[in-house]
Structures are given as structure tokens and as C-alpha cells.
Amino acid sequence: MEKTLDLRAAFVEGMSRAATFVAVATTDGEGGRMGVTVSSLTSVSADGENPSLLLCIHHKSPAATAILLNRAFCANLLAEDQQEISNLFAGRSASDRAERFDRIAWEAGDLGQPVLAGSTAVFECRLATALLWETHHIIVGRVASVRLSDNPSALLYGQRAYRRAIHLTPDS
Numbered sequence: 626m627e628k629t630l631d632l633r634a635a636f637v638e639g640m641s642r643a644a645t646f647v648a649v650a651t652t653d654g655e656g657g658r659m660g661v662t663v664s665s666l667t668s669v670s671a672d673g674e675n676p677s678l679l680l681c682i683h684h685k686s687p688a689a690t691a692i693l694l695n696r697a698f699c700a701n702l703l704a705e706d707q708q709e710i711s712n713l714f715a716g717r718s719a720s721d722r723a724e725r726f727d728r729i730a731w732e733a734g735d736l737g738q739p740v741l742a743g744s745t746a747v748f749e750c751r752l753a754t755a756l757l758w759e760t761h762h763i764i765v766g767r768v769a770s771v772r773l774s775d776n777p778s779a780l781l782y783g784q785r786a787y788r789r790a791i792h793l794t795p796d797s
Contacts, residue, residue, distance in 0.1 A: 641783070641784055641785055642783065642784060643783060644781045644782065644783025644784070644788055645664045645665075645781065645782060645783065646664075646666070646702055646703075646779040646780065646781055646782075647662060647663075647664060647702075647703045647707075647711050647779070647780045647781065647782050647787075648662070648663050648664075648666045648680070648700050648701055648702050648703060649661065649662050649663070649700075649701045649703060649710060649711065649714045649741060649744075650663050650666070650680055650682065650688060650692065650698050650699070650700055650701075651688075651698065651699045651701060651731075651738060651739035651740075651741065652688065652691045652692045652695045652697060652698040652699070652738060652739070653695065653733070653737055653738055653739055654691075654694065654695030654696070654697065654737065655694055655695060656690060656691035656692070656693070656694025656695045657687070657691045657694075657695075658691075658726060658739065659687055659688040659691040659692075659722065660688060660714045660725060660726070660739065661682060661686050661688035661689075661714055661715075662711050662712075662714040662715035663680050663681070663682060663700075664782055665680060665681040665761075666678060666679070666680045666700055666702075667679050667680075669765060674767065675767040675768050675769065676767075676768040676771075677753060677765055677766060677767050677768060678700060678748055678750065678765070678766055678768060679763060679764065679765050679766075680698075680700060680763075680764050680766075681761045681762065681763055681764070682761060682762050682764065683760060683761055683762075684757060684760055684761060684762055687722065689762045689764070692752065692755075692762075692764060693752070693755055693762070693764075695738075695752075696751065696752040697736050697737070697738050697749075697750065697751050697752060697766075698738055698749075698750055698752065698764070698766060699734055699736075699738035699739055699740055699741075699747060699748065699749045699750070700747070700748040700750065700766070701739075701740065701741040701744040701747050702744055702745050702746040702747070702748075702779055703741075703743075703744055703745065703779065703780040704743055704744060704745040704774065704776050704778060704779065704780060705778045705779060705780045705781070705789045705790075706743075706780075707741075707743055707744070707780055708780065708787050710729055710741060710743075711780060711782075711787070713725055713728060713729065726739065729741060729742070730742035730743070734747070734749040734770065734772075735749055735769065735770050736749050736750075736751065736769055736770070738750075740772065743774070743776075744772075744774065745773070745774050745776055745777055745778065745779050746771065746772070746773050746774070746779075747771065747772040747773075748766075748768050748770075748771055749768070749769050749770045749771075749772075750766025750767060750768050750769060751766060751767050751769055752764065752765075752766055753765045753766055753767045778790065
């Protein structure tokens with residue numbers, strides 16, 4: 626194992642090797658309608674008063690500010706054919722933030738949060754708690770509803786590119 630003097634660069638490279646699913650966190654309310662692509666979304670617990678999940682968003686993101694003000698959000702787990710939606714909400718297209726929702730199909734969920742059409746799974750949440758840790762807000766939501774599509778194939782991101790999961794046989 627090579628030792629490196631630049632801890633941050635080694636950390637970023639190491640984390641790029643961890644494939645993860647891609648989600649868009651959306652919110653609507655007094656803080657505004659916002660959305661941002663996230664790769665740091667994970668389940669916290671299926672038990673308790675409600676299931677819960679955690680997401681991390683950069684503290685300078687207007688979406689993080691809006692989620693904290695709106696006290697609700699939707700975690701839209703993207704399907705493997707939704708790379709363009711990921712790029713749109715990651716800011717990789719020419720659209721400004723206000724136009725993003727005009728370019729896609731969506732509807733308001735049970736809590737009024739934007740549910741993106743075609744997502745493989747959608748978790749509408751009430752904000753439970755949030756913590757600012759260095760450069761990111763760690764946001765925990767209590768899941769109020771879950772919608773599942775007929776397509777279980779999630780969009781993945783790893784090694785700095787979009788990926789899709791394939792089934793590995795024991796001989797692979």
C-alpha cells in the first residue's frame with residue numbers, strides 16, 4: 626500500500642472508488658422550491674416512530690438552506706436512465722436553479738415536496754434534525770411516505786462516472 630503525503634487528495638480518490646446510488650433531494654415551502662443532486666444518502670433505521678434517512682449537503686447549497694427552512698424534503702432515488710436529471714440538479718447544465726423544475730416532470734407529494742417522475746424510489750420526509758459539520762449539513766429525516774416504481778434499477782456513480790449495477794454470478 627502506497628503512503629501519500631496529501632491526505633485530502635488520497636481521501637477524495639479513495640471515496641471516488643466507492644460506487645453509490647444517485648439521488649436528488651428536493652424541497653418546497655417558505656424557503657423556496659429547490660433541488661440538488663446528492664450521493665451521500667443512506668438509511669439510518671427502519672425501526673422507531675418512523676423509518677429515517679440521512680443526507681449530506683454542502684453548506685453553501687441553496688437547497689440545504691431551503692430544506693432547513695421548509696423542514697421537509699424528498700429524496701428521489703434516480704433510475705439508471707436519469708443521468709440528465711442528475712446533471713441538471715448537479716448544476717452541469719445551462720439552466721439556472723429556477724428553471725430546473727420546468728425542465729422535468731414532477732408532482733407534489735403528500736407533504737407537498739417535489740416528487741420526480743421516473744425515480745425508482747421516493748422518500749418524502751419531515752426534517753428530524755440537522756447538524757453543520759465543517760462544510761456540510763448532515764440532515765436526518767423521518768420518512769412519511771415511500772413510493773416505489775416498477776423499475777428497481779438505480780443510477781450509480783463511481784470512479785467519477787455514471788454506472789449501473791449488474792448481477793455477478795459466483796463464477797464472475
